[in-house]
Amino acid sequence: MIKDPSEFRFEAHRMADRIADYFEEITRYPVKSRVKPGEVLSLLPELPPESPEPISGIMADFERVIMPGITHWQHPNFHAYFPANSSYASVLAEWLTAALGQQAMIWETSPAATELEERVMQWMKQMFGLPEHWTGVLQDTASASTLAALLTAREKASGFSINEEGFAANSKLRIYASSETHSSIEKAARIAGFGRKNLVKIPVDEVFALDTAALEEAILRDKAAGYTPCCVVATIGTTGSAAVDPVRKTGEICSKYNIWLHIDAAFAGTALVLPEMRHFADGLELADSYVFNPHKWMFTNFDASAYFVRDPEMLIRTFEILPEYLKTRTRGKVNDYRDWGVALGRRFRALKLWFVIRNYGTEGIRTTVRKHLDLACWLSDQIQRSADFELLAPVNFSLVCFRYKPGHITDKETLNQINQQLLTRVNESGNLYLSHTMLNGSFCLRMVTAQTYLEKHHLEKAWHVVLETSKTMSDERNMG
Amino acid sequence: MIKDPSEFRFEAHRMADRIADYFEEITRYPVKSRVKPGEVLSLLPELPPESPEPISGIMADFERVIMPGITHWQHPNFHAYFPANSSYASVLAEWLTAALGQQAMIWETSPAATELEERVMQWMKQMFGLPEHWTGVLQDTASASTLAALLTAREKASGFSINEEGFAANSKLRIYASSETHSSIEKAARIAGFGRKNLVKIPVDEVFALDTAALEEAILRDKAAGYTPCCVVATIGTTGSAAVDPVRKTGEICSKYNIWLHIDAAFAGTALVLPEMRHFADGLELADSYVFNPHKWMFTNFDASAYFVRDPEMLIRTFEILPEYLKTRTRGKVNDYRDWGVALGRRFRALKLWFVIRNYGTEGIRTTVRKHLDLACWLSDQIQRSADFELLAPVNFSLVCFRYKPGHITDKETLNQINQQLLTRVNESGNLYLSHTMLNGSFCLRMVTAQTYLEKHHLEKAWHVVLETSKTMSDERNMG
Numbered sequence: 012m013i014k015d016p017s018e019f020r021f022e023a024h025r026m027a028d029r030i031a032d033y034f035e036e037i038t039r040y041p042v043k044s045r046v047k048p049g050e051v052l053s054l055l056p057e058l059p060p061e062s063p064e065p066i067s068g069i070m071a072d073f074e075r076v077i078m079p080g081i082t083h084w085q086h087p088n089f090h091a092y093f094p095a096n097s098s099y100a101s102v103l104a105e106w107l108t109a110a111l112g113q114q115a116m117i118w119e120t121s122p123a124a125t126e127l128e129e130r131v132m133q134w135m136k137q138m139f140g141l142p143e144h145w146t147g148v149l150q151d152t153a154s155a156s157t158l159a160a161l162l163t164a165r166e167k168a169s170g171f172s173i174n175e176e177g178f179a180a181n182s183k184l185r186i187y188a189s190s191e192t193h194s195s196i197e198k199a200a201r202i203a204g205f206g207r208k209n210l211v212k213i214p215v216d217e218v219f220a221l222d223t224a225a226l227e228e229a230i231l232r233d234k235a236a237g238y239t240p241c242c243v244v245a246t247i248g249t250t251g252s253a254a255v256d257p258v259r260k261t262g263e264i265c266s267k268y269n270i271w272l273h274i275d276a277a278f279a280g281t282a283l284v285l286p287e288m289r290h291f292a293d294g295l296e297l298a299d300s301y302v303f304n305p306h307k308w309m310f311t312n313f314d315a316s317a318y319f320v321r322d323p324e325m326l327i328r329t330f331e332i333l334p335e336y337l338k339t340r341t342r343g344k345v346n347d348y349r350d351w352g353v354a355l356g357r358r359f360r361a362l363k364l365w366f367v368i369r370n371y372g373t374e375g376i377r378t379t380v381r382k383h384l385d386l387a388c389w390l391s392d393q394i395q396r397s398a399d400f401e402l403l404a405p406v407n408f409s410l411v412c413f414r415y416k417p418g419h420i421t422d423k424e425t426l427n428q429i430n431q432q433l434l435t436r437v438n439e440s441g442n443l444y445l446s447h448t449m450l451n452g453s454f455c456l457r458m459v460t461a462q463t464y465l466e467k468h469h470l471e472k473a474w475h476v477v478l479e480t481s482k483t484m485s486d487e488r489n490m491g
Numbered sequence: 492m493i494k495d496p497s498e499f500r501f502e503a504h505r506m507a508d509r510i511a512d513y514f515e516e517i518t519r520y521p522v523k524s525r526v527k528p529g530e531v532l533s534l535l536p537e538l539p540p541e542s543p544e545p546i547s548g549i550m551a552d553f554e555r556v557i558m559p560g561i562t563h564w565q566h567p568n569f570h571a572y573f574p575a576n577s578s579y580a581s582v583l584a585e586w587l588t589a590a591l592g593q594q595a596m597i598w599e600t601s602p603a604a605t606e607l608e609e610r611v612m613q614w615m616k617q618m619f620g621l622p623e624h625w626t627g628v629l630q631d632t633a634s635a636s637t638l639a640a641l642l643t644a645r646e647k648a649s650g651f652s653i654n655e656e657g658f659a660a661n662s663k664l665r666i667y668a669s670s671e672t673h674s675s676i677e678k679a680a681r682i683a684g685f686g687r688k689n690l691v692k693i694p695v696d697e698v699f700a701l702d703t704a705a706l707e708e709a710i711l712r713d714k715a716a717g718y719t720p721c722c723v724v725a726t727i728g729t730t731g732s733a734a735v736d737p738v739r740k741t742g743e744i745c746s747k748y749n750i751w752l753h754i755d756a757a758f759a760g761t762a763l764v765l766p767e768m769r770h771f772a773d774g775l776e777l778a779d780s781y782v783f784n785p786h787k788w789m790f791t792n793f794d795a796s797a798y799f800v801r802d803p804e805m806l807i808r809t810f811e812i813l814p815e816y817l818k819t820r821t822r823g824k825v826n827d828y829r830d831w832g833v834a835l836g837r838r839f840r841a842l843k844l845w846f847v848i849r850n851y852g853t854e855g856i857r858t859t860v861r862k863h864l865d866l867a868c869w870l871s872d873q874i875q876r877s878a879d880f881e882l883l884a885p886v887n888f889s890l891v892c893f894r895y896k897p898g899h900i901t902d903k904e905t906l907n908q909i910n911q912q913l914l915t916r917v918n919e920s921g922n923l924y925l926s927h928t929m930l931n932g933s934f935c936l937r938m939v940t941a942q943t944y945l946e947k948h949h950l951e952k953a954w955h956v957v958l959e960t961s962k963t964m965s966d967e968r969n970m971g
Binding site (some may be wrong): 012013016017018019022023024026027028029030031032033034035043044046048049050051052056057058059060061062063064065066068069072073076077078079080081082083084085091092095096097098099100101102103105106107108109110111112113114118119120121122123124126129132133134135137138151152153154155165171172175176177179180182183184193194195197198201202203204205206207209238250251274306312313314330332333334335336337339341344345346353354355356360362365366368369370371372373374401435446447448449457 | 492493496497498500502503504506507508509510511512513514515516523524526528529530531532535537538539540541542543544545546548549553556557558559560561562563565571572576577578579580581582585586587588590591592593594596599600601602603607608609610613614616617628629631632633634635640642645653654655656657658659662663664673674675677678681682683684685687689690730731736757786792793794810812813814815816817820821824825833834835836838842845846848849850851852853854855861874884915926927929937
């Protein structure tokens with residue numbers, strides 16, 4: 012067992028080298044882990060160790076047992092899901108966060124964590140052109156931010172009576188979101204007691220954006236049927252295809268009917284660092300709450316979800332409970348962020364944002380995001396030029412949705428099967444990692460060009476692998 | 492901006508030294524930060540930086556602006572709240588976690604994170620003598636674990652209809668907990684839509700433990716009034732005074748009336764590593780869910796909350812949603828932990844537990860916990876031998892609740908004021924950090940003897956400071 016700082020210092024330098032080696036060698040690993048279910052587990056002893064073991068022994072097992080089971084999210088050819096980017100600056104900050112071991116639940120227990128959080132949230136409003144009158148707080152994930160939004164909307168609609176009395180007298184509240192909305196909305200609706208059936212899924216248009224006419228119809232229909240429309244969730248950059256719901260029009264409808272508007276920009280929010288991308292957020296000032304995740308595209312280690320609200324008092328009123336053991340002499344004079352969300356305990360998350368924003372500078376973030384957008388353009392050009400591939404959605408940000416479509420195959424099911432096969436083979440190659448979604452019943456490959464370390468040559472290689480794999484599949488079909 | 496691994500390597504070694512220095516020098520810092528509200532904020536520029544800045548510049552500001560605002564949770568004389576312990580092994584593991592940047596939402600996105608989590612949760616069942624048939628999963632905080640418990644209880648009681656339909660037909664559900672229960676229970680009751688008024692607070696006995704006769708009466712009264720008793724939360728080691736609710740008796744009542752039993756052992760759960768402490772958990776096998784936080788007393792960086800359930804299928808059924816973009820070929824064959832709690836995104840938390848358990852060994856954890864318990868005994872002896880101090884609660888674990896009570900003062904309000912004053916002065920000394928609670932209307936000093944690096948001489952010094960401060964106050968009163 013490490014017993015004193017001098018032993019720690021020795022191990023810390025070894026760990027620093029191991030981690031620097033990892034970043035140097037990361038492209039040598041298969042992006043997606045190749046282990047089979049149960050393989051890692053079977054290599055881990057069933058009983059906990061009785062005696063202390065040195066770090067060197069643990070690290071030997073780390074290399075032997077854990078590393079083969081790692082999917083390399085920080086590999087430049089990680090193109091799946093949305094990224095969970097870190098960066099060199101963020102990793103260093105996380106080391107410091109781990110060492111300080113702060114518990115940032117209230118101001119008194121870490122004044123620096125509280126006030127740095129206040130400041131970086133203000134910085135981000137500036138950087139992303141968010142409304143000046145908003146107030147920000149860090150949550151762990153967009154799931155938690157969205158839950159906070161739905162709860163505040165619930166309390167506002169019920170005059171804060173559900174917190175007090177439960178749902179009894181107010182059970183007919185409804186939430187609205189597009190059929191392309193993220194699963195966390197439904198999860199939050201269930202957790203907060205609305206029920207899945209009271210999340211009304213509104214159809215989307217041909218570019219997978221919320222149909223606002225259908226939204227207004229649904230609201231009117233529900234009002235006539237005795238429901239209280241409580242919250243609309245609009246998305247800037249859906250998970251499926253990075254579609255953008257019309258924010259202004261949605262906001263106008265919400266204003267008209269006095270409905271809470273929550274905006275989910277978990278992934279695409281980072282793009283607003285570019286003035287030329289802010290048209291996607293036109294009407295943002297009409298929102299009551301807004302979430303974007305620096306831990307996705309802003310080079311900041313998971314977890315760091317930036318949640319902004321128009322009225323922090325309403326947020327606090329939703330979550331505040333004050334037991335004696337948490338009463339402090341500074342209460343009311345400072346922000347006690349434990350009252351701004353679900354969890355009482357909070358990590359010192361602002362530190363990594365401070366490191367990233369300063370080490371990149373706003374300029375560095377803009378440059379990197381612009382590069383990612385350019386790479387997405389390049390990729391979509393390649394796809395459009397390839398007779399055997401097609402785009403399945405507009406490329407609004409750094410996500411490209413496409414499929415393989417050899418000219419002679421038109422049957423939807425066959426195409427779906429071929430693309431599922433292509434996905435599996437490409438991922439098994441170890442050269443890149445893609446994920447998928449369904450768009451209008453079509454199996455669609457999702458390729459994100461937003462990994463921190465992604466450069467043009469990585470993407471060229473990845474596209475080459477996709478092309479070559481599709482050709483091999485075509486040859487096999489012709490031979491079979 | 493750090494652009495490549497060689498620059499990172501250089502900065503990483505500097506950071507390693509800075510952090511080793513911190514651990515070497517930690518006792519030179521005042522435990523509790525002395526900054527005034529707004530002081531840190533005022534030293535941080537109002538506008539975000541435009542250009543990149545080197546790590547050296549950020550670190551200079553870290554020393555100048557952030558460090559004075561840090562309350563040192565890893566200082567051996569941090570005796571406030573419950574600890575948020577880390578350890579050398581845990582800090583190293585967190586560095587690796589930050590570098591790997593895993594997103595452990597489903598098996599496919601990090602098989603190693605998923606299977607290591609499965610294994611360390613099994614290990615912890617062994618280490619703590621938890622029922623063999625339980626299944627564990629990591630959550631971020633006890634707030635999240637308790638919310639998961641209340642939601643599963645809610646769904647079980649409603650036949651999974653609230654998730655589907657909302658509360659309409661099932662609005663008369665009730666939760667029970669002692670008046671000493673943690674604030675997170677009320678917070679979860681509000682979030683999950685039960686409402687505060689449906690959390691029935693049951694009186695405690697003379698040692699602040701749940702009065703089970705009163706519990707059964709309340710249940711019967713509510714049933715007669717048409718309520719459905721849904722969940723009882725019992726605590727092993729309350730936050731106020733580390734009181735222990737009678738688990739077996741509570742469990743028998745829950746079995747009799749078919750009510751979910753959730754056990755909150757967030758802090759004291761670590762003590763169960765000692766066979767001689769397991770009598771506190773007698774009847775644990777009757778529980779449906781159980782939470783303890785390795786990030787409190789088990790030398791593991793926040794956040795790491797260990798949540799165990801009797802029936803994982805019921806937990807999964809409560810949280811599961813399966814959008815297309817998260818469907819994988821391994822679905823159903825592996826654990827996809829995103830369906831085991833609120834958040835979709837999940838850090839690789841198992842890694843630090845693996846490091847801690849192996850580097851300490853079960854033996855090392857037992858030895859350290861036993862030392863902490865001995866220190867609490869020593870402190871309570873000192874208090875009992877001091878004519879001017881008294882214990883206010885039994886010392887079950889490593890929390891000592893006491894107050895200063897100079898013989899001639901008997902008025903409760905005066906005593907409360909004096910103890911509030913003593914608390915403030917002691918904390919301002921910088922030598923130690925205590926917190927407080929109210930027990931039976933008495934202002935009570937809470938002194939925890941469970942910090943990772945705490946040794947006898949630290950505690951002797953701390954007690955000396957408390958004594959000397961009380962003497963100074965007494966002298967001042969006599970002179971005034």
